[in-house]
Amino acid sequence: MAISSEPSRPYHHGSLRDALLRRAEEVLSESGVDGLSLRAIARDVGVSHGAPRRHFPDRQALLDALAEDGFVRLGDEIRAAAAAPASSFVERLGALAIVYVSFATQHAALLDLMFAGKHRPGASESLYAAAEGAFSPVFQLIVEGQAQGEVVPGDVDRVALAAWAGIHGLASMVNAGLVDRATLPSLVADAAERMVLGLRPRG
Amino acid sequence: MAISSEPSRPYHHGSLRDALLRRAEEVLSESGVDGLSLRAIARDVGVSHGAPRRHFPDRQALLDALAEDGFVRLGDEIRAAAAAPASSFVERLGALAIVYVSFATQHAALLDLMFAGKHRPGASESLYAAAEGAFSPVFQLIVEGQAQGEVVPGDVDRVALAAWAGIHGLASMVNAGLVDRATLPSLVADAAERMVLGLRPRG
DNA sequence: CAACTCTGTTGTCATTGCCTACATTCGATC
DNA sequence: GATCGAATGTAGGCAATGACAACAGAGTTG
Numbered sequence: 001m002a003i004s005s006e007p008s009r010p011y012h013h014g015s016l017r018d019a020l021l022r023r024a025e026e027v028l029s030e031s032g033v034d035g036l037s038l039r040a041i042a043r044d045v046g047v048s049h050g051a052p053r054r055h056f057p058d059r060q061a062l063l064d065a066l067a068e069d070g071f072v073r074l075g076d077e078i079r080a081a082a083a084a085p086a087s088s089f090v091e092r093l094g095a096l097a098i099v100y101v102s103f104a105t106q107h108a109a110l111l112d113l114m115f116a117g118k119h120r121p122g123a124s125e126s127l128y129a130a131a132e133g134a135f136s137p138v139f140q141l142i143v144e145g146q147a148q149g150e151v152v153p154g155d156v157d158r159v160a161l162a163a164w165a166g167i168h169g170l171a172s173m174v175n176a177g178l179v180d181r182a183t184l185p186s187l188v189a190d191a192a193e194r195m196v197l198g199l200r201p202r203g
Numbered sequence: 204m205a206i207s208s209e210p211s212r213p214y215h216h217g218s219l220r221d222a223l224l225r226r227a228e229e230v231l232s233e234s235g236v237d238g239l240s241l242r243a244i245a246r247d248v249g250v251s252h253g254a255p256r257r258h259f260p261d262r263q264a265l266l267d268a269l270a271e272d273g274f275v276r277l278g279d280e281i282r283a284a285a286a287a288p289a290s291s292f293v294e295r296l297g298a299l300a301i302v303y304v305s306f307a308t309q310h311a312a313l314l315d316l317m318f319a320g321k322h323r324p325g326a327s328e329s330l331y332a333a334a335e336g337a338f339s340p341v342f343q344l345i346v347e348g349q350a351q352g353e354v355v356p357g358d359v360d361r362v363a364l365a366a367w368a369g370i371h372g373l374a375s376m377v378n379a380g381l382v383d384r385a386t387l388p389s390l391v392a393d394a395a396e397r398m399v400l401g402l403r404p405r406g
Numbered sequence: 407c408a409a410c411t412c413t414g415t416t417g418t419c420a421t422t423g424c425c426t427a428c429a430t431t432c433g434a435t436c
Numbered sequence: 437g438a439t440c441g442a443a444t445g446t447a448g449g450c451a452a453t454g455a456c457a458a459c460a461g462a463g464t465t466g
Contacts, residue, residue, distance in 0.1 A: 429445080
């Protein structure tokens, strides 16, 4: 299970922080947050139990870093989907929704971490930044939609939030085990359709 | 903090299970799941650290029981809202949504527990039953709506899930701290409207 | 009253997170 | 390139925790 690497490890690992995060994420997806122990991860990586402290003041800091990393990766995927060629606004937004649900369901434990971290008072500034960065393509797309008259005008934050709630809720319910995984794709399609429908300017 | 009660406690507490659950729920809402320690709760209730084991084989069992209790109480509130006099289908369904979001946001940590438990393999049968029982009024209402032609026909589970995703997602995002609490009521109203809109037969 | 079962107590153990002192390495400055 | 301070890792210790086992009191049932 340990990330086996150089046979004779130098005193300084060189990239301990990254190694810890990598291993932590493995454990996270295999055993959930509760199964994540700093000491065990240190063992797996091959350092002493005190070493992680130099990079993460406490366990929560490690979890925050994982969450932040999660937002970054989610942001990458969303950005890629947003950049992909798409004919219509609807198609474009639908693609983002699919990417989101896909990420959320493939990294259930990580998603919990990501959304548990935001409301913690002491959460780092960079976590917030990462979260905002991840969702910025969505906001951007909605602003474009508004400009093109495809989306109801109004405060973007509010409009986006309302629209995205259905997508996030679906992902959340899948992770809770309320949804048969096989029916997920069609549900996502439905949700995306409903989202676009809900965004339409109403006469 | 402890639930002070009878001065000279008999050897047998009489209702230890309930007392533990009550105290656990207090701790849960004050300090979250991570702050919940079996030993601390036992201390608070005034029993030895081994006593809880007679009622909950391990910590997870206590959490499951909390979740189950949460579903029961949520069910009570939903049922009450469903039973309340309401003129229209729309109004009725909106009332359920409000009750749900209200419960979810007032018991954020508990909600996490409730929805984390469902996908755990070893979760007890009664937890599932409680969850289904809590949501049954929603299903029932949607079936009625379908009968009255107010709701698109089709598999109830699927329709209800799709509709409820927006509500649940909104609650989830509020708990994540993405929503200013002041704007919540109007957002819930929006979400409910969108939900009803999405349920309408199209055609 | 005697066996039996529940329920609670006490003591123990491994694990864990966090802390402090110490060791080794790296890097900047002279 | 030597020196000194900062960064990084090690070793040991501590209190708290969850799980477990052996035991004890209390109620129950024959």
